[in-house]
Amino acid sequence: MQRIKRQKAIEGTRIPGIIKNGQYYYINLDVYEDGMVNCWELVDLKSLEEKLRINWLIPQIPEGENISIHGLGCYKIKSAKWKYDKRTYYKYVNNVIKQLNPKLNNIYKISNEETELLEKRRIRYSPSAIDFYVKNEFGYQTKEGKGFTIFIKRNDKNYLVNLVLYEDGNIACYNSEFEISYNLESIKELFEDGTFFTGFDNPTTIILDNFGEVTLSDELQCHVNINEKYKQLVDFYNELSGNETSLEKCRNAYYQYLIYPDDETREQLKQAYEAVPEHERIYLGDMDTRDTDYQRIIYHSEVKREV
Template sequence: MINPTTNVYRKQLIEGFSIPAVIRNGSYFFVDIDVYADGRVDCWNFEDLAHFKEDVRRGWVVLNIPDNEAISIHGLGSWTITNGSWLFDAESFIDYVLQLIRILNPTLENIYQYRQKVVNGIKIGESANGTVYKEQKRTANDFFPEKIGGESIHLFYKVSEEYHLVKVIIFPDLTIHLSRLEKTVYTTLEEFEELITKGIILSEVPVHAKVNIHGLGSFTVQKEQYATDIREKLLEVRDIIRELKGEPSSIEVCRTAYQQYLDNPTLENKEQLKSSYEAVPDHQKMYVGDMDTKDVAVRMIIYGEQEIENWSHYRVAKARGEKLPVINLPAPKDESDE
């Protein structure tokens, strides 16, 4: 046999729908699960249709939140709810997902069956990493319109005295779609900012307000656990636009400034780190460091060594009477003294 000398690979585009649900992992986490034409469903686990059904029936994917429990919405907040009214039970939701798969794949061809991948004895997991997109036709009769990828966050959209939990999809051309509504609302970034100013787009909802989640149900807010400030969410939207354009986000700028300070701990670099850190949205500041220390090391450089007392490892060790952990960081040097 002649051995080939050139390797190739191909990427397969598989279309799907994103629909709302809840993951019960100790608490109740609102999510959008992605349903694909090949029968795969991403619900934090990304396996096949049979495993998805098991996840629903065993209560990993749930379709309602009991009254007096809290709904946690990533990047937005957490609220204790009451008066929940929900559209599905386990079996009707499974049927709904099957209907969506048939819309995407009417003959149910090439339905995926999960097989554990093992490489050199190591089990390999997979991530769906689905991309939200809009289509952009180049001509009126374009049969293969370009897919413009976007990123999304959750916010509330106020209509009369009710609130809708919407999926805000941001695109690099400064357009924004408010989806997870009966009819998608299309805006520009400027119009989106005006809706925030007018109190129509919000990150917080008042107690006793009714919240609708299109495709899942509704509830009344009983108590706010915490919520992210809308100004911080707007900073996040602008950050997303920069990333979609291939520019560094505020988090990446801060990480670069942090490394620059570690490499050369001058007062000037400390001030640069402070400026870049304070430009990061508050709810994302934890991501400027590593998974262990979060942003504690950065805060110690900027605001003083006492910031280590906010480190979870430090608090746990102190509560247990154990030796306190340390984070070694260089002190800033005054370049004028050199």
């Protein structure tokens, strides 16, 4: 039998959530109009309830514990006011689905047969959501984007927000209380003047969207440098524009050095490597090597690589 397949775009939105997997991870919980939810695994509402029951997905973190925010840092929670418990958080997710799909049409439920098949094939789906906005309803013209979470100072309060850069150069800052539009040039000074930030000297109260309010301590000093986040934003623009990113330029310089290993190509590699956002350099190699060979060539060229 000849096999074919198709794909269908399912729209949704993001809300805050926490994964407990050894430690506590703040996540954007992807909620879709068909009732599916991605909590590091794409699940239906029944399975989501189970994830809450077994404490994989949780709505609160105890005081004194650390919270890890991907691409931003790891912080200690000094105090917290959480908005939800397990029951009300599950209800919150359901309400978001109803906002996306008021009549609850075509809500997807994973059958026992599908679960068994996925287990047999050892597959666990966790699709990456694609940010987009509708530029024109006529013809439903959209623009795709890429983004990350970051702290912002606004009206004497501090928020954790999603910052998304779209392929046309527009940038949007999303929070349940506000949305702000920027472009790449106008936003640069906000990274320089402290409006956007990643770390802080004293315990700082942060509003986690429609989820809670926490006072965080940066005593771990394990946050990404704010300048590196702006470099990452520029990389997003280059990627979406079809231009080389700093990672691609660095990989090309690495291959060039391997072909012509001399002082000139090593210096070119060094410049390309240091242009990559520091927290992104681990993605230059594979999961095992990361950027270790880049560092060896640039900073410890006397050390020979083991093959």
